[in-house]
Amino acid sequence: xxxxxxxxPRNNRIQRxxxxxxxxxxxxxxxxxxxxxxxxxxxxxxxNSVREALKALQALDIVEIRHGYGTYVGQASxxxxxxxxTFRTLTRHADxxxxxxxxxxxxxxxxxxxxxxxxxxxxxxELDRLEAVVTRMELAGRAGRPFPELDHQFHExxxxxxxxALVPQLLGAFWTVFRRVxxxxxxxxxxxxxxxxxxxxxxxTALRARDAAGAQQAMAVHFRGIEARAVRGSWxxx
Amino acid sequence: xxxxxxxxPRNNRIQRxxxxxxxxxxxxxxxxxxxxxxxxxxxxxxxNSVREALKALQALDIVEIRHGYGTYVGQASxxxxxxxxTFRTLTRHADxxxxxxxxxxxxxxxxxxxxxxxxxxxxxxELDRLEAVVTRMELAGRAGRPFPELDHQFHExxxxxxxxALVPQLLGAFWTVFRRVxxxxxxxxxxxxxxxxxxxxxxxTALRARDAAGAQQAMAVHFRGIEARAVRGSWxxx
DNA sequence: CGCAGGACGTAGGACGTCGTATCTCCTCAC
DNA sequence: GTGAGGAGATACGACGTCCTACGTCCTGCG
Numbered sequence: 001x002x003x004x005x006x007x008x009p010r011n012n013r014i015q016r017x018x019x020x021x022x023x024x025x026x027x028x029x030x031x032x033x034x035x036x037x038x039x040x041x042x043x044x045x046x047x048n049s050v051r052e053a054l055k056a057l058q059a060l061d062i063v064e065i066r067h068g069y070g071t072y073v074g075q076a077s078x079x080x081x082x083x084x085x086t087f088r089t090l091t092r093h094a095d096x097x098x099x100x101x102x103x104x105x106x107x108x109x110x111x112x113x114x115x116x117x118x119x120x121x122x123x124x125x126e127l128d129r130l131e132a133v134v135t136r137m138e139l140a141g142r143a144g145r146p147f148p149e150l151d152h153q154f155h156e157x158x159x160x161x162x163x164x165a166l167v168p169q170l171l172g173a174f175w176t177v178f179r180r181v182x183x184x185x186x187x188x189x190x191x192x193x194x195x196x197x198x199x200x201x202x203x204x205t206a207l208r209a210r211d212a213a214g215a216q217q218a219m220a221v222h223f224r225g226i227e228a229r230a231v232r233g234s235w236x237x238x
Numbered sequence: 239x240x241x242x243x244x245x246x247p248r249n250n251r252i253q254r255x256x257x258x259x260x261x262x263x264x265x266x267x268x269x270x271x272x273x274x275x276x277x278x279x280x281x282x283x284x285x286n287s288v289r290e291a292l293k294a295l296q297a298l299d300i301v302e303i304r305h306g307y308g309t310y311v312g313q314a315s316x317x318x319x320x321x322x323x324t325f326r327t328l329t330r331h332a333d334x335x336x337x338x339x340x341x342x343x344x345x346x347x348x349x350x351x352x353x354x355x356x357x358x359x360x361x362x363x364e365l366d367r368l369e370a371v372v373t374r375m376e377l378a379g380r381a382g383r384p385f386p387e388l389d390h391q392f393h394e395x396x397x398x399x400x401x402x403a404l405v406p407q408l409l410g411a412f413w414t415v416f417r418r419v420x421x422x423x424x425x426x427x428x429x430x431x432x433x434x435x436x437x438x439x440x441x442x443t444a445l446r447a448r449d450a451a452g453a454q455q456a457m458a459v460h461f462r463g464i465e466a467r468a469v470r471g472s473w474x475x476x
Numbered sequence: 477c478g479c480a481g482g483a484c485g486t487a488g489g490a491c492g493t494c495g496t497a498t499c500t501c502c503t504c505a506c
Numbered sequence: 507g508t509g510a511g512g513a514g515a516t517a518c519g520a521c522g523t524c525c526t527a528c529g530t531c532c533t534g535c536g
Binding site: 019022023027028029048051052053055056057058059060061062073076077078080081083084085087088090091092102103105106109110112113114117162164165166167170 | 257260261265266267286289290291293294295296297298299300311314315316318319321322323325326328329330340341343344347348350351352355400402403404405408
Binding site: 283284285286287290304305306307308 | 488489490491492496497498499
């Protein structure tokens, strides 16, 4: 933790002022902010300074800038986390699987813990939708097409019953980082689609039986598969 | 996921170019970057554009700007996540405990899952250090002083044996967000220090016995306490 | 009445200038 | 010879102004 949003430098002051403005006025995502001209007048700074501050806030997805239209309150998504983690993983240990393994472990712990809770909250309708996704995976697999998007969708759908908006975003962020780094490393192999399909189906089956321990176990097995793939990929054996 | 690091706009192009430069040259945290003047020449853009791009990357802790000295590769910490989550929590549901509860649930799931693994990896030396922290908590509690920093330290120390650098940073981020939002809400109450101390000690005791299930249970109890505190605080009953 | 084109507002980008912080290295006193 | 202090170089911080690109909305023509 360095400074940020607690800084004495001029520019950070502007950032905090904009954030404070949003908070004070109770603005929600998508609400319009004052124009750059208004901000430079209200804060008594130049337009360049305003723009630099807005750019920084844009990088944090706290504001959204639309060219020729205006500045708006952002979605405060986890995009910054994705960018930061991707960079971090790519830059540290350039060809060491360790950095990716760390992300994978966090995902694993999260999903294994969450799936237990899901077993008691998931609805039959959601299970049907999950089943449908798995079926589509199966079709894609038989057609020889990879299905990263379906995989993502599955894991996102899995946790809606928790009513926790942060969970799918966080998992989505880790998923995206993993995918991006894997892509940058070249090993895009999505091997053995039938195995992947089966493991996803096992999870749905356990959930349908309201078997928390079984679901957790199925999820653990699923992650063993991903881990094996990652390690193999980094070693260039696959 | 919006755009960011995949954009066609001029400025994002500059950001990506800087990141690419770091990646290509294999620069690590603390390594010096070209000066703004060099960047504006290499990329064929104005200094303002360079500065806006660097400001954005600074917000992501991908670069670090030192006034009068130069620009350096940043630590790629989770500071952006802290800022983003704090903003998100403060802006959405302004006086609803739900947003904080989401963060708490993620922390809970993470720590409960991690503590099981720790039970098999933690060393005696680490347990001694944890014990020492708890003792200091006890002393602070008896003196009537709150000990948020010791609490943080305890949870950070807990997971070093996993060898996963991401875990403590992630938990630290959630912890900081929680604390900051709680502070902004006014309910700084840290009630019943003796109970908190006992719960921490229970965790250490279970770990010392290599009792994974017991440690997880102790952690769960610990979080029940935090949750109760949070809800009470937001209702203004405490 | 409908739609195409232009006026207007707003952000994107560039250039030049001055201010300020930090480091380096030289000088001078001891 | 050594170390403290200051001059200068280097690099970021901030400002003002201009022009361009983009979107919206209104107006006027068909």
